[in-house]
Amino acid sequence: MLCIQQQVALSAYICDRDRTPKNESRAMIPTPRTLVLGDNAAVPSVTYRRGDSTVVNAIVDRGMELLKKEGMCFTTITDNIIDYTSLSMATIRYEAPGGQFPPHVDHCKDSAVFLVSLGCNANFMVRGKGETEVHRFQLRSGDALAFNASTEADILHGVESIDTTPSAACEALAKIFPVFWKHRYGVQCRIYYRPLNDTFTDNATN
Numbered sequence: 001m002l003c004i005q006q007q008v009a010l011s012a013y014i015c016d017r018d019r020t021p022k023n024e025s026r027a028m029i030p031t032p033r034t035l036v037l038g039d040n041a042a043v044p045s046v047t048y049r050r051g052d053s054t055v056v057n058a059i060v061d062r063g064m065e066l067l068k069k070e071g072m073c074f075t076t077i078t079d080n081i082i083d084y085t086s087l088s089m090a091t092i093r094y095e096a097p098g099g100q101f102p103p104h105v106d107h108c109k110d111s112a113v114f115l116v117s118l119g120c121n122a123n124f125m126v127r128g129k130g131e132t133e134v135h136r137f138q139l140r141s142g143d144a145l146a147f148n149a150s151t152e153a154d155i156l157h158g159v160e161s162i163d164t165t166p167s168a169a170c171e172a173l174a175k176i177f178p179v180f181w182k183h184r185y186g187v188q189c190r191i192y193y194r195p196l197n198d199t200f201t202d203n204a205t206n
């Protein structure tokens with residue numbers, strides 16, 4: 001979904017904000033690391049309002065427009081996927097080849113998730129509500145996947161492994177951001193459809 005220029009813009013945006021401690025000791029089995037995007041390690045994600053002029057808003061808006069054109073909706077959340085109120089973005093760094101995220105259901109009320117992949121290919125699995133068969137596919141650099149992240153939607157998903165052989169897009173990106181020779185970034189954009197309340201803090205410009 002993202003052309004190489006958009007992947008570069010998103011990578012630059014993330015790398016600029018990345019305050020993850022360097023030289024952390026590596027576990028024997030590499031666990032994915034949620035990057036600290038800003039000065040508050042307790043809140044590693046960034047939040048945005050609809051209409052903020054950031055690369056994250058632009059990518060999500062375009063994704064939702066494309067899905068809307070396809071007639072897609074997130075039943076149980078909204079019938080108009082473009083009408084979100086706010087967003088949050090977190091980035092998870094996976095090491096190749098062992099990085100994985102065990103199968104799970106997101107329990108995010110009134111929310112959809114829009115996952116963007118950067119860098120190495122991820123071997124992804126999804127099983128829909130009531131399904132017995134697991135669907136396996138690759139998410140390559142620039143690919144995006146959106147689904148209803150509520151408990152009711154019951155969408156089981158996970159990352160099984162990361163490829164070490166880079167795709168053409170990954171290679172182009174890694175020449176600018178060398179982290180992508182050996183890693184995948186899972187850029188997790190959570191899209192909220194609930195009314196904005198007073199406790200919403202806007203740190204999009206941090």
Ligand SMILES: O=C(O)CCC(=O)C(=O)O
Nearest residue numbers: 092101106115159186188
């Ligand atoms: O890395 C990914 O694309 C998936 C992350 C995920 O499922 C989650 O953070 O809940």
Ligand SMILES: [Fe+2]
Nearest residue numbers: 104105106157
């Ligand atoms: Fe998830």
